[in-house]
Amino acid sequence: MDLDVLNMFVIAGGTLAIPILAFVASFLLWPSALIRIYYWYWRRALGMQVRYVNYDDYQFCYSYRGRPGHRPSVLMLHGFSAHKDMWLSVVKFLPKNLHLICVDMPGHEGTTRSSLDDYSIYGQVKRIHQFVECINLNRKPFHLLGTSMGGNVAGVYAAQYPAEICSLSLVCPAGLPPVAESKFVKQLRELKESKSLSQIPLIPSTPEEMAEMLKLCSYVRFKVPQQILQGLVDVRIPHNDFYRKLFFEIADEKSVNSLYENMSKIKAATQIIWGKQDQVLDVSGADILAKSIPGCQVHILENCGHSVVVERPRKTAKLLLEFLATQRRKAMHKILRARKFWRICNSAMFTLIYYGTRLAQFDCC
Structure with missing residues (x-):
């Protein structure tokens, strides 16, 4: 084989090997960095742009x-211990001309x-309103979508600021008294009885706990x-x-049933989505709402379980x-009815004015 050709193959092979080796090294040594890169790439692929905005000295990050x-x-609004990128799986199935904020x-x-x-639910509602x-x-009514803890915040927000919300979607929201005890609620009760609340199932610290x-x-x-x-x-x-601090605040008496306490004040058109096999928040909450x-x-x-957004993103987007x-x-139907009503009113007014004028002329004669 010609030496130049051999060198070309070696160089090409080395060029391909470098990113492959870098990927393998990242996967084995820095998997957390790989996860961050993954979300960064996914945001770019979907056209989601990240911005920061301040309310006084408080900073909000959004895409x-x-x-x-x-x-x-x-x-x-995302759930407990998640982040804005959890919505990317749903964003993938939404039209690009729809204005989305995560x-x-x-x-x-x-x-x-x-x-x-x-960090109580009411405190979070106040912060989201600032955002x-x-x-x-x-400036005009918007649609509010929240899941789990974010669903609780969304529901209370809609109750407290009804003029701002045109419609509401709650995905397996927290903040309701359990009619039936879910697996998670049972685990919490057992941990409370054994005074081991430092081991909350939603706050893993090992790969095994993450798998669970x-x-x-x-x-x-x-x-x-x-x-x-x-x-x-x-x-x-x-x-x-x-x-842990956040969990104890939203599980406190002030917040634990906050959606239940405010649901009668919700005036916006509302949609409830729930996984039938939810083991965190029992599906019976849908009937309460x-x-x-x-x-x-x-x-x-x-x-479908509690992670509706991750398990059924296409279905969530479709609904x-x-x-x-x-x-x-x-x-649109309301607008058309209103226009029709005003046309009838204008026609009636014109008729009254016309015949009123004629009668006045008749009296003068």
Whole structure:
């Protein structure tokens, strides 16, 4: 073989080997870095841009796609110990001309974390309202979507700021008294009785505990490699003290039933989505909401657990788009009815004026 040709193959092989070796090294040695790169790449691929905005000295981090248009903007609130990127699996199935905003909840990811902040559900509602005002999202009513803890915050927000919300989607929301005891609630009760509340199932600190948490949250059994489990744990461990503080605040009497206490005040059109096999928050919560919020739509997903957004992203996006389309048709129907009413009123007024004038002329004669 010609020496130049051989050198070309060696150089080409080395060029290919370098990124492959870098990937393998990252996978084995720094799996948490690989996870961060993965989310960064996914955001770019989906056209989600990350921005920061300040309310006084408090910083919010969010990602967005699209611009406000004729359809309502959609604000997405993630769950406990998650982050804005958890919505990417749903964003993938939403149209690019729909204005989407995914915000890091208070204390999470890029949003300010302070030991002095109020992380109760009501405290988080206040912070999210500050964020909404910062980006002028409430210039016209928007759609609010929340899951788990974020669903609790979304429901209370809709109750406290009804003029800002045109419609609401709650995905297996927290904040309701359990009619039936879920596996997670049972585990918490047992931990409380044994005074071992430092070992909360939703706050893993080892790959084995992470695997157990995934089993608890998902009906679908994902085959996650040990290195990825380690990476997921490595990402979370620096934040576990905060997660414990947050958990005890939202599980406190002030917050634990906050959605239940406010659901009768929700005036916006509401959609409930729940996994039938939810082991964290029992699916019976959907009935509680359905009985208190007039005309709300309820969708129970078969073979789905608590992580609806991750397990059934396509279905979640489909249900959301159908719900938004239904609300838009209803809004257009109201506008058409109002226009028809005013045309009738104007016609009647014109008729009265016309005959009134004729009668006046007749009297003068």
